[in-house]
Amino acid sequence: MVTTGHENRAPTTTSRVLQLLGLLQSRRVWTGEELAERLGVTGRSVRRDIERLRDLGYPVSASKGHGGGYQLGAGAALPPLLLDADEAVAMAVCLRLAAGGSVAGVGESALRALSKLDQVMPARLRSQVAAVHDATVTLTPYPNNPVDPDVLMTLARACRDHEHIATGYTDLRGNVTQRRLEPYQLVTTGRRWYLLAYDRDREDWRSLRLDRMSEVLARGTTFSAREAPDAAAYISRSISSSPYRYIAQVRYHASAEFVAQHFSPAAATIEADGPEACLVTAGADDPQQLALYLAMVGCDFDIIGPPEVIAGAQSMAERLRRAASGGG
Structure with a gap:
């Protein structure tokens, strides 16, 4: 689903609710103040629109205190409006293939769409998607070192939710080290995927090739975002010079x-x-x-x-x- 809005004037109720749904699908937690600012409405209007989404079957939860806010959760079935179960599985399989493909500009967009779909997909449908992926072999010489879609999804969620990552990493000389990372952004060149992350042990920023990462694990703990360098520029410098x-x-x-x-x-x-x-x-x-x-x-x-x-x-x-x- 694609929603549009205008920063300088409040949208109609219907389009605003669609905008609200898109925002809730794009990030794990939003505060009421953040949603009101993005939509250009009052907090009271945000609360009314949240109730409208709940009436449509979307499981929107609300929590108070530090780190609290509104969150779109996964229900017993896929929320109504866009996809039935078969369509959701088919789309997720296609997005997984596209995320690891070589068509310029498609991989990153596919990963963003897959991340949104994965957030609200019930566990039983996720297992169907995984089964189809495990049973499929793609005959293609490109890219040379394909990235596991599950690794892409784990890192995409960790970037979105500011969640610590632990991983093994093999450098150019074949040395394997263990890394404790704060992941910030994924970047694709069309041929390979890279991660911009802050290395907690080296106390510095690093660019890491995803096909050299192993046993990628989300730790379940979160970090406060640092002021990060521009991901595209940083990784471009790293891969064009440092090797x-x-x-x-x-x-x-x-x-x-x-x-x-x-x-x-x-x-x-x-x-x-x-x-x-x-x-x-x-x-x-x-x-x-x-x-x-x-x-x-x-x-x-x-x-x-x-x-x-x-x-x-x-x-x-x-x-x-x-x-x-x-x-x-």
């Missing part, structure tokens, strides 16, 4: 919008340096290959560093000059 031996810094004589057309978010980070220039950071294990890769953008650029990449560009330029002159 490589040589990290080049380059200034292109072209706009960031133009240069961004030639790099994927997983290959480089791009920052505007005025309207007609930008700074790019990218990495590789071979400086000559990196220099050639940077030259493929098709505009003038200056290599700021490091010296190995500058030398690699000079060597590659001389080789190309000899090739262009027929070896002379």
